[in-house]
Amino acid sequence: MTANDQDLRDRFAALRRQEEPQAPGFTSRPASSRKPVRPRSPGTLLAAAAFLLAIAAAGLWLRTASHRPQPEPGKPVASIADWKPPTDFLLDTPGRQLLATVPAIGALQNGSIAPIPAPTPHRKNPQVRKSVSP
Amino acid sequence: MNQIGLQDELERMHTASFGWALLCCNHRRDEAEEVLQITYLKVLEGRAMFGGESSLRTWLFGVIRRTAAEQRRRRWMRLQIFDRWQAGLPVPPHAPDPEHLASASENSRNLLQALAVLSARQRQVLHLVFYQDLTVEEAAQVLSLNLGTARTHFERGKRQLRKMLAQSHSQSEVQR
Numbered sequence: 565m566t567a568n569d570q571d572l573r574d575r576f577a578a579l580r581r582q583e584e585p586q587a588p589g590f591t592s593r594p595a596s597s598r599k600p601v602r603p604r605s606p607g608t609l610l611a612a613a614a615f616l617l618a619i620a621a622a623g624l625w626l627r628t629a630s631h632r633p634q635p636e637p638g639k640p641v642a643s644i645a646d647w648k649p650p651t652d653f654l655l656d657t658p659g660r661q662l663l664a665t666v667p668a669i670g671a672l673q674n675g676s677i678a679p680i681p682a683p684t685p686h687r688k689n690p691q692v693r694k695s696v697s698p
Numbered sequence: 699m700n701q702i703g704l705q706d707e708l709e710r711m712h713t714a715s716f717g718w719a720l721l722c723c724n725h726r727r728d729e730a731e732e733v734l735q736i737t738y739l740k741v742l743e744g745r746a747m748f749g750g751e752s753s754l755r756t757w758l759f760g761v762i763r764r765t766a767a768e769q770r771r772r773r774w775m776r777l778q779i780f781d782r783w784q785a786g787l788p789v790p791p792h793a794p795d796p797e798h799l800a801s802a803s804e805n806s807r808n809l810l811q812a813l814a815v816l817s818a819r820q821r822q823v824l825h826l827v828f829y830q831d832l833t834v835e836e837a838a839q840v841l842s843l844n845l846g847t848a849r850t851h852f853e854r855g856k857r858q859l860r861k862m863l864a865q866s867h868s869q870s871e872v873q874r
Contacts, residue, residue, distance in 0.1 A: 569828070569856065572824070572856065572859065572860070573828050575805060575806075575809050575828075575863075576824075576825070576829040577829075578803070578805055578806060578809075579806045579809055579810070579829065580717060581830050582803060582806055583717055583720060584713050584717070585715075586716075586727070586730055587712065587713045587716035587717070588716070588734075590709045590712040603834050605796070647852075660853070674740035
């Protein structure tokens with residue numbers, strides 16, 4: 565700070581003189597209403613946290629329990645075996661019928677492939693004619 | 699320091715504390731009184747503990763500054779979230795309380811208006827040094843600033859303040 569700052573100091577001093585009488589009276593709370601401040605122990609904090617957690621868990625449980633669908637009286641409960649997944653139709657790929665059967669050429673009946681005819685019984689000890697080279 | 703001694707010290711510094719609280723609250727008297735009450739409660743209830751690293755006055759001014767900032771943030775949030783957001787109005791810029799300005803003398807009014815143009819840090823450093831008679835080092839402690847930073851704010855603030863005061867002086871001369 566330099567001596568040249570005296571002008572600013574005077575201005576601030578004038579402002580201070582003006583503001584000082586406007587200050588409210590110093591009032592502190594009466595001693596009876598003052599409670600000694602005790603630092604909270606970690607055990608208390610832990611207990612409070614556990615209590616809050618228990619309340620939150622109970623609230624969550626009640627919320628899920630109230631949203632659970634209840635079976636109507638008199639209505640039979642559907643078995644789990646009857647349940648079909650909603651994405652089951654995805655398994656019905658195009659041409660699945662073609663893959664399920666072995667196609668036979670020229671055996672198309674009514675737009676679908678006819679089943680394979682039953683295999684003919686094999687002859688016993690078939691004579692295989694061997695070609696003899698000269 | 700015991701409770702009674704602390705209370706006596708607070709009472710002794712009450713006027714100066716009010717002046718500092720006024721500056722921290724943009725010269726809004728109601729806000730300054732509220733901030734001062736909250737600060738006293740903090741100190742007397744032990745929520746703000748004096749560690750003895752600085753003088754009691756410097757420490758108390760630091761507590762007042764932080765309390766004023768907390769209150770300002772709360773008020774700003776309230777305004778921003780509810781009133782201003784719904785109405786779509788801009789947040790008012792820093793300006794001294796018109797009521798306080800009207801009650802001040804011409805010189806003080808010029809000073810308050812010139813101070814309003816400065817940055818908050820410059821305003822605070824100048825107030826602490828010239829109004830509260832603290833050293834720049836003590837002002838740096840109150841504001842939690844480096845000494846070099848506080849000096850820079852002090853020098854730039856003085857320069858800016860003189861410029862603004864000269865402008866307002868020349869304007870008032872022209873009006874006469």
